[in-house]
Amino acid sequence: MTAESEYAFFPEKKVTVIKAPFNGGQGKLGVEQAPEKLIENGLLDDIKEQGWRYEIEDPLMGDDWRAMRADASDVYGNCKRPHMVSEGAKKVYEASVRARENNTFPLTVGGDHAIGMATLLAFVKKYPDGGIIWVDAHADINTPTTTESGNLHGCPVAFAMGLDQEHWPADFDWIKQLGHFINPKQIAYIGLRDVDKGERKILRDLGITAFSMYHVDKYGINTVVQKAIKAINPSGKAPIHVSYDVDGIDPQYVAATGTPVRGGLSLREGLFIMEELAASHLLAGLDIVEVNPALGPTKTHTLDTVNTGLSISRCALGDTIL
Numbered sequence: 219m220t221a222e223s224e225y226a227f228f229p230e231k232k233v234t235v236i237k238a239p240f241n242g243g244q245g246k247l248g249v250e251q252a253p254e255k256l257i258e259n260g261l262l263d264d265i266k267e268q269g270w271r272y273e274i275e276d277p278l279m280g281d282d283w284r285a286m287r288a289d290a291s292d293v294y295g296n297c298k299r300p301h302m303v304s305e306g307a308k309k310v311y312e313a314s315v316r317a318r319e320n321n322t323f324p325l326t327v328g329g330d331h332a333i334g335m336a337t338l339l340a341f342v343k344k345y346p347d348g349g350i351i352w353v354d355a356h357a358d359i360n361t362p363t364t365t366e367s368g369n370l371h372g373c374p375v376a377f378a379m380g381l382d383q384e385h386w387p388a389d390f391d392w393i394k395q396l397g398h399f400i401n402p403k404q405i406a407y408i409g410l411r412d413v414d415k416g417e418r419k420i421l422r423d424l425g426i427t428a429f430s431m432y433h434v435d436k437y438g439i440n441t442v443v444q445k446a447i448k449a450i451n452p453s454g455k456a457p458i459h460v461s462y463d464v465d466g467i468d469p470q471y472v473a474a475t476g477t478p479v480r481g482g483l484s485l486r487e488g489l490f491i492m493e494e495l496a497a498s499h500l501l502a503g504l505d506i507v508e509v510n511p512a513l514g515p516t517k518t519h520t521l522d523t524v525n526t527g528l529s530i531s532r533c534a535l536g537d538t539i540l
């Protein structure tokens with residue numbers, strides 16, 4: 219197999235690194251530092267080393283996110299900062315669409331997971347029948363009605379799916395106007411272990427494929443990954459986008475994140491997912507989100523978390539142990 223044919227959808231092996239230093243989807247400061255921290259610690263060199271060229275997009279540059287975050291009037295019912303989240307997501311969406319139009323591999327580095335609505339919507343605009351794997355401790359499928367915390371980083375899948383649209387803040391009208399959503403059949407979860415009541419009902423009602431930590435324990439990670447790929451890609455030929463919340467991996471490896479939950483994927487299980495998807499030749503995009511360099515209890519914890527993010531990226535781009 220030649221290097222050119224390893225990624226079916228990216229014969230030219232070019233990455234667009236989309237920096238998304240966005241923190242409006244949740245309450246904690248620091249997550250906006252992650253793109254720079256990953257770059258400081260070698261993200262771009264890693265990309266080159268795996269045989270890819272890259273370009274960088276910085277779609278959130280130039281806006282005053284600090285002022286937007288400070289705007290106490292930016293609330294809608296229980297939802298916090300809908301205007302800010304909508305603005306951030308729209309800019310990341312536009313950058314993702316540009317990357318898709320140029321047939322480059324979008325590697326979006328958050329920031330919090332609210333931006334997942336943007337990367338998913340850009341993915342299905344290009345590939346209406348593509349598959350999505352969402353690696354996360356959380357399902358992130360609350361709607362503006364079901365969210366208990368009001369933090370919109372817990373809602374991106376619902377927005378990308380168009381759920382509960384009648385209760386969306388008007389800021390999100392742009393998503394309704396796109397004319398496309400993701401379909402519940404085209405997404406599968408891996409790593410779940412903290413699912414809200416309202417979310418569990420949505421997952422069940424819509425028949426969404428979800429592998430919790432129970433399933434990882436029961437079947438092993440290899441079987442879970444194969445089942446997930448099969449569920450979202452029955453033809454075996456569809457492109458697959460991965461939205462990877464680092465909190466899918468256990469906090470013993472990833473302590474510097476906003477909503478850690480015990481009992482997660484081991485580091486190896488977390489990397490195996492990406493190794494296997496890279497080996498499938500179908501991988502067609504990656505988000506790495508929720509690294510929060512400000513939250514490591516020690517510098518070592520923060521560095522471990524950043525390095526886990528870098529390892530996820532390397533495995534996605536073709537790195538193998540042997």
Ligand SMILES: [Mn+2]
Nearest residue numbers: 331354358463
């Ligand atoms: Mn998440």
